[in-house]
Amino acid sequence: xxxxxxxxxxxxxxxxxxxxxxxxxxxxxxxxxxxxxxxxxxxxxxxxxxxxxxxxxxxxxxxxxxxxxxxxxxxxxxxxxxxxxxxxxxxxxxxxxxxxxxxxxxxxxxx
Amino acid sequence: xxxxxxxxxxxxxxxxxxxxxxxxxxxxxxxxxxxxxxxxxxxxxxxxxxxxxxxxxxxxxxxxxxxxxxxxxxxxxxxxxxxxxxxxxxxxxxxxxxxxxxxxxxxxxxxx
Numbered sequence: 001x002x003x004x005x006x007x008x009x010x011x012x013x014x015x016x017x018x019x020x021x022x023x024x025x026x027x028x029x030x031x032x033x034x035x036x037x038x039x040x041x042x043x044x045x046x047x048x049x050x051x052x053x054x055x056x057x058x059x060x061x062x063x064x065x066x067x068x069x070x071x072x073x074x075x076x077x078x079x080x081x082x083x084x085x086x087x088x089x090x091x092x093x094x095x096x097x098x099x100x101x102x103x104x105x106x107x108x109x110x111x
Numbered sequence: 112x113x114x115x116x117x118x119x120x121x122x123x124x125x126x127x128x129x130x131x132x133x134x135x136x137x138x139x140x141x142x143x144x145x146x147x148x149x150x151x152x153x154x155x156x157x158x159x160x161x162x163x164x165x166x167x168x169x170x171x172x173x174x175x176x177x178x179x180x181x182x183x184x185x186x187x188x189x190x191x192x193x194x195x196x197x198x199x200x201x202x203x204x205x206x207x208x209x210x211x212x213x214x215x216x217x218x219x220x221x222x223x
Contacts, residue, residue, distance in 0.1 A: 031208070031209045032209045032210075032211075034211050034212075041216070041217075042216050042217070043115075043201050043203075043214030043215050043216045043217050044154075044201070044212075044214050045214070046211040046212070046213065049210075049211055051209075087153075087154070089154075089212075091208065091209055098156055098159070098169065098170075099144075099156070099212060101146075101153045101154040101155075102153055103151060103152065103153040104153065
């Protein structure tokens with residue numbers, strides 16, 4: 001069964017302390033790997049799509065990378081406003097509407 | 112720029128009652144879907160639609176019905192509410208099957 005696992009479940013950082021979140025997947029030939037940010041009481045907000053191994057995308061302090069087995073979300077010099085739950089998801093081979101989500105990493109950035 | 116709009120934001124039901132969660136999108140997306148989010152379980156797909164008049168089951172469809180009479184609207188019906196349906200429900204849409212989903216802000220449902 002196609003699966004996605006995110007780690008760590010929770011992460012506490014000091015402001016300016018860079019780190020990475022991991023998303024491991026078992027599906028082969030995925031048609032897209034997505035990163036979302038979710039704030040409390042809100043729906044997930046799209047951040048990045050990665051389609052092939054070696055691809056990288058950047059936005060402000062965030063950079064997403066993709067290998068054949070996992071994706072990383074690198075957070076450089078985080079600020080308190082980066083605190084949120086970060087979700088990854090993938091579209092399996094054959095596509096369709098069945099996006100499979102991980103359970104997320106809850107990030108808290110403290111002053 | 113409304114995107115995906117869900118109503119209501121909060122709802123409390125008694126066991127056995129029925130209700131409809133509303134979802135509308137103004138992006139002319141063909142794909143729409145309903146997810147539920149529970150602590151420690153991640154987002155799980157309930158039902159989805161690839162266009163008006165076409166719906167299909169997701170991972171956890173039991174106890175829920177959907178219909179898609181227009182491109183814009185995709186309501187989710189709970190027929191006989193049960194405490195196990197206490198959850199946060201998200202509607203989402205996308206314009207093709209490898210593009211990102213756009214989510215609404217959810218409906219928090221409590222069944223007592």
